[in-house]
Amino acid sequence: MDAGAPEISTRGGHRLDVEAVTLAYGKATIVNQVTLSVEPGELVALLGPSGCGKTTLLRAVAGFMRPASGRIFFDRKPVDHLPPGQRRVGMVFQNYALFPNMDVAGNVAYGLQARGVPRREIGPRVATALEAVQMGRFAERRPSQLSGGQQQRVSLARAIVTEPAVLLLDEPFAALDRALRLDLQLEIKRLQRRLGLTAVMVTHDQDEAMSMADRMAVMRAGRLEQLGPPATVYDAPANRFVAGFVGASIEIPGCVEAVGDGRCDILLDGGARIVADNRFSLERGASVVVSARPEHLALFDDPAPDRLPATLRQSAPIGGTVVHDVGVGDLAMKVTETRAAALRPPGTVYVGLAPSARPSVFPSTPSGG
Numbered sequence: 001m002d003a004g005a006p007e008i009s010t011r012g013g014h015r016l017d018v019e020a021v022t023l024a025y026g027k028a029t030i031v032n033q034v035t036l037s038v039e040p041g042e043l044v045a046l047l048g049p050s051g052c053g054k055t056t057l058l059r060a061v062a063g064f065m066r067p068a069s070g071r072i073f074f075d076r077k078p079v080d081h082l083p084p085g086q087r088r089v090g091m092v093f094q095n096y097a098l099f100p101n102m103d104v105a106g107n108v109a110y111g112l113q114a115r116g117v118p119r120r121e122i123g124p125r126v127a128t129a130l131e132a133v134q135m136g137r138f139a140e141r142r143p144s145q146l147s148g149g150q151q152q153r154v155s156l157a158r159a160i161v162t163e164p165a166v167l168l169l170d171e172p173f174a175a176l177d178r179a180l181r182l183d184l185q186l187e188i189k190r191l192q193r194r195l196g197l198t199a200v201m202v203t204h205d206q207d208e209a210m211s212m213a214d215r216m217a218v219m220r221a222g223r224l225e226q227l228g229p230p231a232t233v234y235d236a237p238a239n240r241f242v243a244g245f246v247g248a249s250i251e252i253p254g255c256v257e258a259v260g261d262g263r264c265d266i267l268l269d270g271g272a273r274i275v276a277d278n279r280f281s282l283e284r285g286a287s288v289v290v291s292a293r294p295e296h297l298a299l300f301d302d303p304a305p306d307r308l309p310a311t312l313r314q315s316a317p318i319g320g321t322v323v324h325d326v327g328v329g330d331l332a333m334k335v336t337e338t339r340a341a342a343l344r345p346p347g348t349v350y351v352g353l354a355p356s357a358r359p360s361v362f363p364s365t366p367s368g369g
Contacts, residue, residue, distance in 0.1 A: 013040030
């Protein structure tokens, strides 16, 4: 960075509040009564299947769409009436959205020029932003002379040079290959932390959201299903949809035989009995599904009251783990163990919970519930 160049400032970070926002397109409701807050300096990832409303919500925060109802606040001040150019929002798009007829420095300077920043300030601020994303030596190149990862870094520099109150990232890594995605994820997270940027990122990539976000907002059909730290969403999903969407899960039907002290005794289809947390205040006799992650399960050679008889079809080493393909009646399972576990030949085995497993137990409603 040039000596004397100004440091990019976000003025200590800003708070974003979305309060009961509904957005419609024609007669279709795309976002339905969504409420969430993003704390100053926090990165929240909007995660969900295609068409769930996450990009539409991001566009409403940016000012490109007007909510049918609800309010949007920056630092507790309403911004619904402000056009995009007056909201102090920086945006990074998946397709870079760079001007092909401008060089890198011109692309980054454009937002400052549009805001009427004095010319004497623009050059140093552009240089600072480009150095922040390690693109200072490419200032005179055109976008066509850059790789996809380099173009996205320029897009990021253009977003942060205006010192936005909120940084919005719309599938920023979708056009990049895996290696570039990982590099840029680390770069954006580092920069977001260093500058104290308040950021909202739209993604359909669970690994991306889990690794980058302070909190994840899981959406479905326009509604917010769960908001929380990635580890909480993974370990304690709010419902069967979240359990099935975030990470892999195996659903085993069963029935509650007894309840007490926040726990419940469950008889699984197939005859095994287990004890699990009763987060949803299930009553005796309730039909349930036990949602277990592949790492919650283990294979055993001998039967026991808390194990299900199964057929091991195949074992395969993948990275640092061994994945077992197992059939329990009509139910197919993937059981994950560390590479320390020996590969097993096909045959009869018994499936049970690993010692530290805390599976989720949900009422036996349709899998979307």
